Amino acid sequence: MAMSVVQLESHDAENIENVDNFLDKTESKRASAYVEEIHPRNWRRILAESLRKNFPGWPDATLEVLCAAARMQSHFDSTLIYAKGEIGASLLLVISGSLELSIGNVEGKRVVMNYIPPMEISNIVPVMDGAPIAHDYRTHGKTVLAYIPKTIFLQQLVNSPQLMSSVVTMLCQRNRQLQDYASYLSLASFRSKLAARLLYLGGKYGRTRQDGQNGIDIDIKLSQENLASLLVASRQSIGKELRWLAEKNIVAIEYNKVTIFDWQALERLSAV
Known part of the structure; x- marks a missing residue:
């Protein structure tokens, strides 16, 4: 399992005054350019809020x-966290950035299943399930x-079995979403699928443009x-479909960036 060396224990986060204080000295300058805008002293707060959101x-x-058991770690782009077939030792919670779920074959082709926000x-x-x-x-x-150790998480469920209800609810909701999306894919046109994906990404990563202009930047x-x-x-x-959307002033396309101008138009296009 390949990981970057930028690492911070969660209980130390609030004592950090500068990113370089916790970066490995040999990679400090190189890594600091990749550290998310969120300051490390805020990581613990975001972790606590995220846990409340996921486990109401x-x-x-x-x-x-x-929170106390979690290990916080900053990674460079395209870092492999877990590979298919590994036994995951931790829950993963995204503090900032994004986590790609993908599958590949021996020929090197890779399909992205989702980007976790x-x-x-x-x-x-x-x-x-331990599989x-x-x-x-x-x-x-x-x-x-944030890496939350499997043993610590499962021990909480053993100590308080009633907590399992919220976990089951979460898994059921995600399974229902997967079923709904699978049904949608079997019926939708390619243009509808692209519109739906842009809406999903806009909902998860969208933010109002900082230049004061209309539109929602997909911040990924x-x-x-x-x-x-x-x-x-x-x-x-x-490329063909994005150019069509741009010609209709529904989206704008820049290098590695998409801006949504007409959300309602995308909703109409995504309908089946």
């Missing part, structure tokens, strides 16, 4: 145990992750190759 109703004392927890199924991971986890852009590195991997399509097909 859990007692504060239980969440504090998970900040404050969302992942790898929960392998942690619960090997079914896909690769790889960072997408500069990313900070998003090349034509990335979209092609998400939709299992060729770059040529993606």
Whole structure:
């Protein structure tokens, strides 16, 4: 399992005055350019908020145990966190950046299943059932992750079995979303699929443009190759559809960046 060396224990985060204080000296200058805008002293706060969001109703004392056990780590782009077939030793929670879920074959072709946004927890199924991971986890852009040890998480469920209800609810919701999306893919046109993906990414990563102009920037590195991997399509097909959307002033396309101008138009296009 390949990882970068930028590492910080969560209980030390609030004492950090400068990013370089916790970077390995040999990589300090190189790594500091990749560290997310969120200051390390805020990582612990974001972790606590994220745990409350993912496990609503859990007692504060239980969440504090998970926070105290979490290991925080900053990664460079395209860092392999877990490979398919590994036994994941931790829950993964995105503090900033994004986590790519993908599968590949021996010929090197890779299909991206999803990009996991900040404050969302992942790898929960392998942690619960102990089976090997079914896909690769790889960072997408500069990313900070919280690693919550499997043993600590499972011990909380043993100590308080009633907490399992919220975990089951989460898994059911995610399974329903997967079923709905699979049904959608079987019926939608390619243009509809692209519109739906842009809406999803805009909902997860969208933010108002900082230049004061109208539109929503999808704040994640998003090349034509990335979209092609998400939709299992060729770059040529993606490029053709993006140009059509741009001509209609529905989106704007820049290098590795998409801006949505007409959300309602995308919603109409995504309908089946």
